[in-house]
Amino acid sequence: MIAGIFASRTRSFFCAAVLLSLIAALDYAVGIEIGVSAFYLIPVSISAWGLGLIPALGFAAASAALWLVNDYLLGAQYYSHPGIAYWNAGIRLIFFVSVAVTLHKLRSAMEKQERLAAVNSEMVSLVSHELNNYLVSAQLAVSLLADMTEGRRDEETSRYYLILEQAHRNIARTVKTFLNKARLETGRFKLEKKETEFRKLVFESLEHLSYLAKDKEIELRTDFPEKVVPIECDPDIIALVVANLINNAIKYTPSGGEIVISLKRSSAGLAEFSVKDSGIGISREDLESIFTGFYRTEQGRRTAAGTGLGLKISRDFVEAHGSRLEAESEPGRGTRFFFSLPVSGYRT
Incomplete structure (x- = not known):
């Protein structure tokens, strides 16, 4: 009215x-x-x-x-x-x-x-489209190179090809995410939810990120239930959230530290996913500010490079699923990021 x-x-x-x-x-x-x-x-x-x-x-x-x-x-x-x-x-x-x-x-x-938001969204859409074209060319070049050297590659070279392919998938996923972020701001964003095996989604992210953890001698542990827990979500969007949380944990955890990635069923047909590290931690005053975009704590700026935008995008995407990305932390004692998603096929 x-x-x-x-x-x-x-x-x-x-x-x-x-x-x-x-x-x-x-x-x-x-x-x-x-x-x-x-x-x-x-x-x-x-x-x-x-x-x-x-x-x-x-x-x-x-x-x-x-x-x-x-x-x-x-x-x-x-x-x-x-x-x-x-x-x-x-x-x-x-x-x-x-x-x-x-x-x-x-x-x-x-x-x-x-008006500024609309212009920004259009620019992000244009840049994402151009990057996607370059990625297609890069993927074609890698595929052709792999075919040309098939049968003549040693184990280490084959591993490098796998890293390139995984990096390409991650970059393509990131480009798609920025495009979806622009659509989210203009109201044109639409989730493509489907039943997803969350454990498989996490392991795909770990294939690429485990090398970063290995370089810092960080132990990556997973704590998943024995029985597969199917989650109702957009796998591409949640995969970016998962990768961003794990990547942040690796960046802000010192050498020799530990990161625990867990999934557990909770009440009301929900499953909680969490990433807990033994890193620098976050003060109580900064816990909400880190989700506002382009915000980084003073100690975070001294520890690793970054823009501070990833957590805001991650929270926006989780909220688009009807949930909320939260954080628990104490300075010097690590940080735990977590969110819940509905279990597929759950009935009350």
């Missing part, structure tokens, strides 16, 4: 004018014993939001004038001087104008932000 008021300038003007007339009539009808003066703000606010500054200033003046008429006719006999009614009207006019200007600036700022 409220959105309908601002569907067009004509409708906004009509609603503001009708409300102003009704409020003025009500103000006169109830007299000075019942205060309805604050309701004059309603047509002023509607005009400021739906019509612009100039019409809003007109409604502010009209509201103050009608208030003066009622005040003078009904209250002048109670004032010690007739000019008091005019003084009150002037104060009310200043107040109405202030409200109109403030709402107009707020609306203008919101529209500007929406």
Whole structure:
């Protein structure tokens, strides 16, 4: 109903004018014993939001004038001087104008932000599309090179080919994620949920990231139930979240540390996934800030490079699944990131 008021300038003007007339009539009808003066703000606010500054200033003046008429006719006999009614009207006019200007600036700022967000999303979409084209060419080149050297590769060379293929898949997944992020901001994002074997999804991420952990002599442990737990999710999106959490754990865990990746069923048909490291930890004051985007703790900046955007994107994608990415941590005692997703086929 409220959105309908601002569907067009004509409708906004009509609603503001009708409300102003009704409020003025009500103000006169109830007299000075019942205060309805604050309701004059309603047509002023509607005009400021739906019509612009100039019409809003007109409604502010009209509201103050009608208030003066009622005040003078009904209250002048109670004032010690007739000019008091005019003084009150002037104060009310200043107040109405202030409200109109403030709402107009707020609306203008919101529209500007929406335009910037749209431009940003279009740029991300364009860059993601171009990167995807380059990735297709890179994949073709690697495949051709692999075919040319088939039968003549030693074990180490074959391992390098596997690393290249896995890196290509991860980059392609990241590009798709940024594209989905742009769609999420413009309301065009759509999840492709399906039954997913979560353990397999995690192991695919570990195939690539385990080399980073090995270089730092970090022990990667998995704690999964023996029975497969099928999860209802978009596997490509959640795979990026999982990879980002594991990658962060490796970055901020010192050499010789430990990372535990676990999945356990909880109540109400949910399964909780978590990544717990023995790294630098996060202070209580920074726990929420790390999800705001482009925010990094002071110790985090000293420990490893990064942009601070990954956790925000990860939380946004988890929230798109109806859940929430959370963190538990103490400085110097590591951090645990976790979220829950519905178990596929669960019935209460």
